[in-house]
Amino acid sequence: MWRSLASNMLTFLIVGLFLAVGVVMWGKSQYSVEGPLSDAICLRVERGSNMGKVSRDLEAKGAVSNGTIFRLGADYAEKADQLKAGSFLVKPGASMEQIVDQITRGGASTCGTEIVYRVGVTRTEARVRELDPATDQFVEIAAFDPTSEDAPEGYTAKRADADTRYRIALAEGVTSWQVVEALNAIDVLSGEITERPDEGMLAPDSYEVVSGADRTALLAQMQEVQELRIAAAWESRQEGLPLASPEEMLVLASIIEKETGVAEERGQVASVFVNRLNRGMKLQTDPTVIYGVTKGKGVLGRGLRQSELRSSTPWNTYVIDGLPPSPIANPGMASLEAAVAPVETDYVFFVADGTGGHAFAETLDEHNRNVAKWREIEAQRQNN
Known part of the structure; x- marks a missing residue:
């Protein structure tokens, strides 16, 4: 009898082991297989959140088939404590494994609201735009000149959101005076710039900033980038x-x-x-x-x-x-x-050619002919 009982228990243990292995294998396949999401979504991960909250949100949005497997998979991959705050674009069919990797990798958010302050040659403009997950295209919510216009409601509302991202873009050809005036007018920054940098010493580029970033520190960053560019260009002359x-x-x-x-x-x-x-x-x-x-x-x-x-x-x-x-x-x-x-x-000569470009010449006679053509184009535009 004892031998029969022991044999039955061993059988149950083997069957249970196989079932456990089968469950694990099934869970692993569910974790890595294509997900059920049919349309892209913007997943917002709040600061201080955890994988439990995220998994419930993903289940509610139809992005994962099983929140428990999602959490266990993150634990098994040792990524459960690496969750990053931000807004993440989850694409159709994304697997649980891909979503976990996306929300724990860090870096810039891939969707949500972005406010871009463009310091241009003729105008400074703040543009509020939000990514539409369905089209993967940004939709403009508001635009205004922060140096001369009051902020619209669409701007102030998004400024209050904790996960709104900010970027300051300097156009090529802006002057240092224009940059200082613009930065002092951008309300997401703090402090005040009282001294204008030397002309030419600010690098036109796009700069990611956070709310409350110091204006003087940002200006120093722009100068540092330009100094490196100047040195590199001079070295390659x-x-x-x-x-x-x-x-x-x-x-x-x-x-x-x-x-x-x-x-x-x-x-x-x-x-x-x-x-x-x-x-x-x-x-x-x-x-x-x-x-x-x-x-x-x-x-x-x-x-x-x-x-x-x-x-x-x-x-x-x-x-x-x-x-x-x-x-x-x-x-x-x-x-x-x-x-x-x-x-x-x-x-040694050039003049506008009417297309936005220029006509170049080696001799004065050739240049004069190009100038005459340009004046004809100007006259036609004035008459139209």
Whole structure:
């Protein structure tokens, strides 16, 4: 009898072991198999949350088939205590394993609300936008100029959300005065900037910030990035350039930046100025004259007057020889690279061609023909 009982117990243990192994294998397959989610969702993980709360939220949204397996899988992968706060775009069919990896990896949130403060050459603008999980496209909620307009309700409401993300984007060609004015007007930042950095020493780029970030520290970050870019560009410069220092390179890069917004033209524009410097010709570029009038404080908003083209200022390159004494804006990396590696041409003239780009010329006669074409285009536009 005891032998029979022992045999039956052993049988039960073996069957139980196989069942346990089967359950584990089934759970592992459920953890890694494609999930039931049919439409993308934005999963918000609050600060101080845990895998239990997240699993219940995912179950309610139909993103996981079994919250217990989700929690056990996170425990088994030793990721249960690595949960990160934020908003995460969970795509259709995402497995539990993929979702756990996504919400424990960290880094920038992939959905939710983002406020972008764009510091542009003509305007500073705050844009509130939110990702629509169904289309994976951002939908604009509000937009305004924080330097001159009151904040709309769509902005103030999203500013109150704890998981709203913030980004400050400096456009290429903005002046240091414009950057300081904009940063002091952006209410998500703290502190006050009282001293304007040297012209050209702020790197145009996109900067992630958090609510309460210090303005002076952010400005220092922009300067540090620009210093690294200047050093890298100067290190890679071509031989024989008419530039005696990184400072002169920065001045030339700022002129290139203001002369063209067409990326493919930067090397040609750079070649014109390098050729003029090598031949002892005056640069004769309007943006430098404009800087002499405005000192970088905003946009001129009109054409240059003949008196301004003849006036004697340190930045009037129709009057002075060589480069002006300082940059006229903050150039981006592409303009720095163009300044130290211009395209090899014999061009010494260029004028707008009506398409947003320029027509380049080697001789004055050719240039005059290009100017005549441009004036015809201008006349046609005025008559239409």
